Amino acid sequence: MSEENEITKKQDESKGRQKSEKAAKAKQNPKVSTAKIAGRINKKKVKTTVGVLLILLSFYLFLSFFSYLFNWQADQDRVMNKSLVEFLFEANDEPVANWLGKFGAWSSHLFMYRWFGISSFGFCLLFLISGFKIALNIRLMPILKTYGITLVFIIWSAVFLGFFANSTNYLGGAFGYQLNQWLSLTLGGFGSFILILVLFYLSVIAVLNPDFAKLRALLKGSKQEEVDTGEETEPIGNPLDINILNPIKDEQIKQDQKSEAVHFNEDEPEDEEATEEEMPFMVDTPEPEDDFEISIPVDAEAEFGEDADFSVAVAKEEEPVNEDDLDKLRQEFGEYDPTLDLASYMLPPIELLNDYGGKGISVNKSELEENKNKIVETLAHYKIEIAKIKATVGPTVTLYEIVPAPGVRISKIKNLEDDIALSLSALGIRIIAPIPGKGTIGIEVPNSSPDMVSMRALIASEKFQNSDAELPVVIGKTITNETYTFDLTKMPHLLVAGATGQGKSVGLNAILVSLLYKKHPAQVKFVLVDPKKVELTLYNKIERHFLAKLPGEGDAIITDTSKVVNTLNSLCIEMDERYELLKEAQCRTIKEYNAKFIQRRLNPEKGHRYLPYIVVLIDEFADLIMTAGKEVEHPIARIAQLARAIGIHLIVATQRPSVNVITGMIKANFPARIAFRVLSKIDSRTILDASGADQLIGRGDMLVSTGSDLVRLQCGFVDTPEVEKICQFIGDQRAYPEAMLLPEYVGEGSEGGGDFESDELDVMFAEAARIVVINQQGSASLLQRKLKLGYNRAGRLVDQLEGMGIIGPFQGSKAREVLYSDPVALEEYLKSKGLS
Numbered sequence: 001m002s003e004e005n006e007i008t009k010k011q012d013e014s015k016g017r018q019k020s021e022k023a024a025k026a027k028q029n030p031k032v033s034t035a036k037i038a039g040r041i042n043k044k045k046v047k048t049t050v051g052v053l054l055i056l057l058s059f060y061l062f063l064s065f066f067s068y069l070f071n072w073q074a075d076q077d078r079v080m081n082k083s084l085v086e087f088l089f090e091a092n093d094e095p096v097a098n099w100l101g102k103f104g105a106w107s108s109h110l111f112m113y114r115w116f117g118i119s120s121f122g123f124c125l126l127f128l129i130s131g132f133k134i135a136l137n138i139r140l141m142p143i144l145k146t147y148g149i150t151l152v153f154i155i156w157s158a159v160f161l162g163f164f165a166n167s168t169n170y171l172g173g174a175f176g177y178q179l180n181q182w183l184s185l186t187l188g189g190f191g192s193f194i195l196i197l198v199l200f201y202l203s204v205i206a207v208l209n210p211d212f213a214k215l216r217a218l219l220k221g222s223k224q225e226e227v228d229t230g231e232e233t234e235p236i237g238n239p240l241d242i243n244i245l246n247p248i249k250d251e252q253i254k255q256d257q258k259s260e261a262v263h264f265n266e267d268e269p270e271d272e273e274a275t276e277e278e279m280p281f282m283v284d285t286p287e288p289e290d291d292f293e294i295s296i297p298v299d300a301e302a303e304f305g306e307d308a309d310f311s312v313a314v315a316k317e318e319e320p321v322n323e324d325d326l327d328k329l330r331q332e333f334g335e336y337d338p339t340l341d342l343a344s345y346m347l348p349p350i351e352l353l354n355d356y357g358g359k360g361i362s363v364n365k366s367e368l369e370e371n372k373n374k375i376v377e378t379l380a381h382y383k384i385e386i387a388k389i390k391a392t393v394g395p396t397v398t399l400y401e402i403v404p405a406p407g408v409r410i411s412k413i414k415n416l417e418d419d420i421a422l423s424l425s426a427l428g429i430r431i432i433a434p435i436p437g438k439g440t441i442g443i444e445v446p447n448s449s450p451d452m453v454s455m456r457a458l459i460a461s462e463k464f465q466n467s468d469a470e471l472p473v474v475i476g477k478t479i480t481n482e483t484y485t486f487d488l489t490k491m492p493h494l495l496v497a498g499a500t501g502q503g504k505s506v507g508l509n510a511i512l513v514s515l516l517y518k519k520h521p522a523q524v525k526f527v528l529v530d531p532k533k534v535e536l537t538l539y540n541k542i543e544r545h546f547l548a549k550l551p552g553e554g555d556a557i558i559t560d561t562s563k564v565v566n567t568l569n570s571l572c573i574e575m576d577e578r579y580e581l582l583k584e585a586q587c588r589t590i591k592e593y594n595a596k597f598i599q600r601r602l603n604p605e606k607g608h609r610y611l612p613y614i615v616v617l618i619d620e621f622a623d624l625i626m627t628a629g630k631e632v633e634h635p636i637a638r639i640a641q642l643a644r645a646i647g648i649h650l651i652v653a654t655q656r657p658s659v660n661v662i663t664g665m666i667k668a669n670f671p672a673r674i675a676f677r678v679l680s681k682i683d684s685r686t687i688l689d690a691s692g693a694d695q696l697i698g699r700g701d702m703l704v705s706t707g708s709d710l711v712r713l714q715c716g717f718v719d720t721p722e723v724e725k726i727c728q729f730i731g732d733q734r735a736y737p738e739a740m741l742l743p744e745y746v747g748e749g750s751e752g753g754g755d756f757e758s759d760e761l762d763v764m765f766a767e768a769a770r771i772v773v774i775n776q777q778g779s780a781s782l783l784q785r786k787l788k789l790g791y792n793r794a795g796r797l798v799d800q801l802e803g804m805g806i807i808g809p810f811q812g813s814k815a816r817e818v819l820y821s822d823p824v825a826l827e828e829y830l831k832s833k834g835l836s
């Protein structure tokens with residue numbers, strides 16, 4: 001009891017000291033304190049106030065203008081030629097006729113008579129939309145566009161109406177009337193009228209930018225061909241106007257709040273032998289994030305719809321093109337926009353995610369004090385003196401940063417690492433000696449009541465929303481409560497390990513959800529491998545938007561080992577094809593290639609296409625290696641070695657990070673690794689090349705290694721129902737006709753089928769042979785399409801065509817050679833075999 005009192009007393013004293021010190025500091029440094037005061041003025045409150053005032057002003061002006069239309073004659077004498085002050089404070093006590101009093105009479109006279117006449121009503125609209133945007137972050141209309149159109153309309157209609165006025169009045173206001181007077185002196189009445197009409201025409205062109213090509217085409221009675229997406233075609237906006245990829249961007253995002261240090265015992269030690277009580281000790285308490293506000297503009301679709309119909313069929317309309325023609329194309333159509341096929345696609349709104357950690361980080365001071373004392377005691381036991389100790393409270397773990405007393409060697413502490421951990425004997429203690437980049441030693445101790453980090457807060461964080469990464473991923477929060485994001489393209493592959501139940505699946509969902517919140521279906525595709533058959537099934541709903549699969553496969557999510565082998569080999573073919581395309585385009589990376597394609601500098605007639613990133617996620621890799629061994633290891637190693645430049649990225653997860661699963665070859669190609677809690681030090685070393693993952697506390701506590709440094713994070717939590725809602729939201733939107741098809745891969749067993757007897761041949765053999773020869777292309781996917789066959793039957797037909805000498809053997813990424821160039825010769829051959 002007395003001990004407790006003493007601690008409380010000390011804390012009070014330290015608080016008192018803290019306050020007086022802060023006051024002293026503020027006096028010494030007035031600049032800092034002014035900045036602090038300014039910081040306290042909540043920007044949001046100022047914005048809300050300004051916005052509400054604008055909305056009220058718009059209603060006030062609207063009513064006063066409206067009243068002016070009926071009462072202007074009654075008030076005009078009193079308002080005429082008076083300044084606001086003169087009018088408000090005139091001796092006359094009689095009320096004015098305007099419904100909104102003297103100020104209403106004066107302001108409506110100003111706008112309607114002295115300025116722009118009746119078109120001044122347009123200002124009410126401008127104040128209203130600005131007010132809504134500033135106060136409530138609601139975009140009633142596209143702001144810039146509305147401003148442009150309204151201001152042009154106000155000026156033009158004032159001039160137009162002024163043309164018909166005999167004196168200054170509320171039609172065109174003084175502006176419209178005077179301008180007309182001057183114009184008719186300069187150009188004459190008729191000339192002015194023509195000029196006004198010309199101005200109208202120019203304004204329409206400048207503001208609305210109508211599509212004259214389409215008008216011309218309509219007049220000629222010919223319609224442009226429209227892009228065939230296999231579904232109902234929607235009006236497609238001008239690609240240059242579209243910014244559907246970042247609907248959250250200009251929404252208000254609350255920033256991560258910076259850590260604020262709470263100091264205990266801030267006095268510097270008076271003598272070298274600082275006692276335990278006098279030890280300088282600070283606690284860093286990262287403040288919880290405010291409730292974030294985020295809304296997705298619901299009018300995104302409407303905006304695109306407003307634009308002129310933009311039907312692009314570049315490849316079909318133009319003959320094979322050279323560079324000059326491509327330039328012409330670019331000028332005519334603007335840049336290519338890969339998202340146009342699904343122009344109305346909307347990113348999932350943040351409301352689909354739950355807010356778990358709303359209350360923020362809780363600090364238990366007595367727990368902190370207790371842990372600090374234990375650390376100091378333990379170190380004293382090993383004769384290690386401490387100059388300073390500081391605690392940073394994170395969501396699940398508190399980091400005690402120790403500055404050893406002068407003369408104490410860090411290596412001494414490092415050598416005693418295990419003993420110290422044993423003495424502190426708390427679960428999940430990790431010692432970092434020294435903390436890289438600092439001369440301090442870190443001891444991480446789990447909090448007794450950990451806080452959850454919700455995915456919602458991570459997605460809404462400024463860092464993620466403003467990330468310009470190609471494949472941005474937000475996965476968790478660091479110990480200092482900072483949001484941790486990374487670009488998957490830079491990793492460029494990820495190895496994820498963790499014992500069962502430690503948060504691996506949640507982590508994988510967090511990665512996928514991050515990408516779904518930032519990317520359009522045209523930009524990224526997922527290949528999902530789920531041998532457990534239950535973890536990833538939720539993503540079935542987004543098959544036609546985001547998934548890629550082998551031709552002829554029913555389900556896009558792969559659960560069968562043999563299909564994994566085929567898919568990985570197919571990805572190798574895709575990789576080779578992409579390298580070929582990059583080589584032809586003289587680009588080094590997919591980013592450069594796509595940029596060139598968007599600028600229409602690559603010819604689709606030559607096989608160039610926009611290349612989406614492909615993220616391959618393999619859950620339970622150990623299971624695969626056990627069943628398929630080298631068959632999967634080989635293509636995975638190939639992709640891992642080569643695929644970074646062409647946009648294929650692997651995320652491989654496993655429960656058992658043993659050396660026969662994570663082999664040297666795999667490890668060498670996966671520099672970035674994520675470890676959730678594992679069961680042994682050996683597992684930790686296998687995955688991270690360092691211990692530490694065995695000391696994590698589970699439930700999303702994890703270590704991320706990016707080659708050079710190791711960061712401890714608390715993984716963002718996203719529950720299955722949330723993922724389901726996100727997939728449902730995406731799945732309900734318009735989709736591509738089918739999942740992205742990967743290149744066809746015919747397994748080794750089915751190569752070089754040998755000769756066939758004619759009664760063994762498929763009944764569609766002759767038909768298939770004709771299709772192959774007419775198209776001069778020997779592929780199963782062609783037969784599948786033309787004959788509407790399943791993948792297996794088309795594959796068998798290809799074998800038979802090869803066996804009968806109509807097409808050549810399988811050549812990896814290249815199409816098979818067709819050995820008959822002439823349909824007549826083929827018919828003769830078929831006749832000779834009795835097949836025609």
Ligand SMILES: Nc1ncnc2c1ncn2[C@@H]1O[C@H](COP(=O)(O)OP(=O)(O)OP(=O)(O)O)[C@@H](O)[C@H]1O
Nearest residue numbers: 452499500501502503504505506699700715716717
């Ligand atoms: N980031 C997190 N924050 C809070 N709790 C978490 C977090 N991640 C996981 N958990 C808790 O741990 C439980 C197990 O997580 P998860 O299903 O991801 O484990 P797992 O490692 O994938 O297990 P398995 O390999 O058996 O599927 C979750 O149901 C949840 O209660």
